[in-house]
Amino acid sequence: MRLGKDYLKRIKENGFIDVRNRKGKFEYRVTEESLMDRLTTNTHEACLSIxxxxxxxxxxxxxxxxxxxxxxxxxxxxxxxxxxxxxxxxxxxxxxxxxxxxxxxxxxxxxxxxxxxxxxxxxxxxxxxxxxxxxxxx
Structure with missing residues (x-):
């Protein structure tokens, strides 16, 4: 993930972080909820439930x-x-x-x-x- 240094601390302080590309263009926003959802999703299990x-x-x-x-x-x-x-x-x-x-x-x-x-x-x-x-x- 390209979230940068101390990303978890910054998310806790601000509620989110914005991820930008090398040119500074906004790409997406990460919240604590979205990060935890992403990190705890078992893709294999989710696929098998389809x-x-x-x-x-x-x-x-x-x-x-x-x-x-x-x-x-x-x-x-x-x-x-x-x-x-x-x-x-x-x-x-x-x-x-x-x-x-x-x-x-x-x-x-x-x-x-x-x-x-x-x-x-x-x-x-x-x-x-x-x-x-x-x-x-x-």
């Missing part, structure tokens, strides 16, 4: 400096119905890869919708189709 019929998509950038790409690969080991898509060169926020991210997610939903054509009610199918027709403003 129902086997639940389809899961993980999209991860290969240049993510906040969450290493190997963590995304861990999901594939433990989630039965999992698809991992790595976007080459993307950072944590997909800064220069927004279109690829949107395209990947929409493709997953469209493929998922085709699989479920006979399994979902007409109203649910229409609702999902409506959501998929929303144009990305990215």
């Amino acid at each position: 129902h086997e019929n639940c389809r899961v998509l993980t999209v991860h950038g290969t240049h993510d400096r906040i969450v290493h790409v190997t963590e995304a690969s861990e999901f594939a080991k433990y989630i039965k119905n999992h698809k991992l898509c790595l976007i080459e060169g993307a950072d944590h926020e997909f800064t220069s890869h927004q279109h690829q991210l949107a395209s990947t997610v929409l493709s997953f939903f469209k493929m998922d919708l085709k699989k479920d054509e006979g399994d979902i009610s007409t109203s649910n199918r229409d609702h999902i189709r409506s959501a998929l027709t929303i144009k990305s403003r990215i």
Whole structure:
């Protein structure tokens, strides 16, 4: 983690710390609660609690400096119905890869919708189709 020196002390004093990149741009905020949640989460156990019929998509950038790409690969080991898509060169926020991210997610939903054509009610199918027709403003 790139939280800096005495990060826990600063979080206790201020309630949070802001993490910035080398250029000083704000990247994310860490609170004591979010830090403890992150440190105490058993990823393996959490993955095993996902129902086997639940389809899961993980999209991860290969240049993510906040969450290493190997963590995304861990999901594939433990989630039965999992698809991992790595976007080459993307950072944590997909800064220069927004279109690829949107395209990947929409493709997953469209493929998922085709699989479920006979399994979902007409109203649910229409609702999902409506959501998929929303144009990305990215």
